[in-house]
Amino acid sequence: MSVANRPVHRPLSPHLQVYRPQLTSTLSILHRATGIALSVGVLYLAVWVMCASAGPETYAKFQGFNSSIVGRFVLGGWLFCLFYHLFNGIRHLFWDAGYGFELKDAYRSGWLVVVASLVVTAIAWIVGLRLI
Amino acid sequence: MNSDLRSPLNRARGLGSAKDGLHHWWAQRLTALALIPLVIWFAISLVMMSGADYGMVRAWIGSPVAMVLLILTIVIGLHHGHLGLQVVIEDYVHNDGVKLALIVAVRFVAVLFGLAAVVAIMRIGFGG
Numbered sequence: 001m002s003v004a005n006r007p008v009h010r011p012l013s014p015h016l017q018v019y020r021p022q023l024t025s026t027l028s029i030l031h032r033a034t035g036i037a038l039s040v041g042v043l044y045l046a047v048w049v050m051c052a053s054a055g056p057e058t059y060a061k062f063q064g065f066n067s068s069i070v071g072r073f074v075l076g077g078w079l080f081c082l083f084y085h086l087f088n089g090i091r092h093l094f095w096d097a098g099y100g101f102e103l104k105d106a107y108r109s110g111w112l113v114v115v116a117s118l119v120v121t122a123i124a125w126i127v128g129l130r131l132i
Numbered sequence: 133m134n135s136d137l138r139s140p141l142n143r144a145r146g147l148g149s150a151k152d153g154l155h156h157w158w159a160q161r162l163t164a165l166a167l168i169p170l171v172i173w174f175a176i177s178l179v180m181m182s183g184a185d186y187g188m189v190r191a192w193i194g195s196p197v198a199m200v201l202l203i204l205t206i207v208i209g210l211h212h213g214h215l216g217l218q219v220v221i222e223d224y225v226h227n228d229g230v231k232l233a234l235i236v237a238v239r240f241v242a243v244l245f246g247l248a249a250v251v252a253i254m255r256i257g258f259g260g
């Protein structure tokens with residue numbers, strides 16, 4: 001057996017516990033967390049169109065949950081996840097293209113993402129609640 | 133005799149920690165790019181439809197533009213989501229069997245919900 005074929009037990013990422021919380025790492029973790037939430041969210045979206053196709057009674061039950069207090073918070077929280085993941089995802093795509101790696105830029109874009117997602121979520125909530 | 137004469141770089145190339153090289157990374161970026169306009173369109177539509185009743189929602193889902201964009205949003209969203217979940221599973225689940233089972237399960241669920249959603253949208257659009 002060659003050296004190359006021997007199994008290597010390198011430490012596996014990520015080692016969250018050795019990091020002091022900072023904006024960049026917090027946003028990175030939040031990107032994953034919102035991504036997981038949105039994966040569930042897209043299943044919920046699929047259930048939504050299935051209920052709409054099933055008939056008025058099924059849809060009424062589905063809407064019943066959505067318009068409950070819990071449902072409103074879930075949908076509102078989901079919107080925040082969506083906007084945060086969208087804006088931070090665009091930030092990631094810029095990194096992938098090779099831009100914005102300087103620490104100063106990473107912090108600036110990080111705060112921009114935080115403010116933008118909070119503001120846009122608030123606008124969406126206000127407009128949405130006014131239309132109900 | 134050493135059966136593997138490749139250099140470490142050659143072995144690594146195309147076989148990252150995800151064992152499938154560049155394809156996964158590229159697919160994740162491509163779906164992300166596609167989702168930017170789709171998600172903006174969907175979020176605006178969703179907010180504008182707050183308070184819409186059953187008939188209005190069905191009329192919207194069944195309109196040609198919404199049908200196409202909604203199918204794209206759900207299918208590409210599921211694809212992007214399953215790629216992301218796979219990375220999360222690979223990072224945190226270290227038991228190979230459990231890891232594989234979870235990755236397969238996530239993929240199956242994504243395909244099942246994706247197909248069911250497409251059928252539902254088409255039923256609404258084509259009046260089934």
